[in-house]
């Protein structure tokens with residue numbers, strides 16, 4: 001049977017869609033560096049750090065914590081397991097479903113996670129969120145986070161080259177300082193006079209706090225690397241220290257986030 005005009009139109013449209021989808025996928029993939037490019041990028045930051053130290057310029061590198069050095073979805077999983085264990089009678093099957101949740105490939109955010117787990121009513125979502133929120137934003141569950149591959153070794157390597165490490169986090173000092181310090185030490189991250197925890201004591205929005213903190217560090221140090229998973233925060237840090245190498249950590253990000261400034265490389269971990 002000869003193709004009619006309409007089937008030809010459908011075929012053409014499908015081909016066009018396929019071409020567009022392929023181009024989009026390619027442009028998304030292009031943003032993340034290849035393993036060889038990643039190795040080169042991380043090495044260049046180490047080299048620059050060593051050069052700055054040799055020149056007596058007090059090098060420093062700044063890292064966000066949540067989903068930049070540590071994945072936070074395992075923390076959510078731990079809290080949901082606890083909830084499911086306590087309330088198994090009212091939520092039959094939930095423990096099993098949470099057990100099977102893969103923190104690295106599951107949805108990002110508590111509501112999409114609950115929906116993925118089959119929690120559909122607003123009442124149930126509200127109840128679980130109420131249980132989850134103070135625990136997620138508290139001191140007691142932070143050691144459930146998972147360090148991102150290569151993060152610890154890279155931070156240690158920067159230190160060996162002479163860098164001061166700044167952990168610039170929007171976590172609340174009132175609610176999370178004790179747990180944040182405990183978790184860093186728990187995973188072997190340095191915390192001392194040359195590895196400084198900077199929490200959001202300004203209570204300003206994260207991009208403003210992080211931009212200002214970065215600017216202040218730049219006055220006393222030569223910043224060589226800036227690492228963040230939230231585009232708005234990273235752009236603010238980058239604009240406050242344009243000479244530093246900004247690096248976007250492509251793990252998860254807020255659905256409301258804007259684009260990452262162009263020219264900033266993307267990596268998913270710190271493997272070298």
Ligand SMILES: [Mg+2]
Nearest residue numbers: 064066067229
């Ligand atoms: Mg983060």
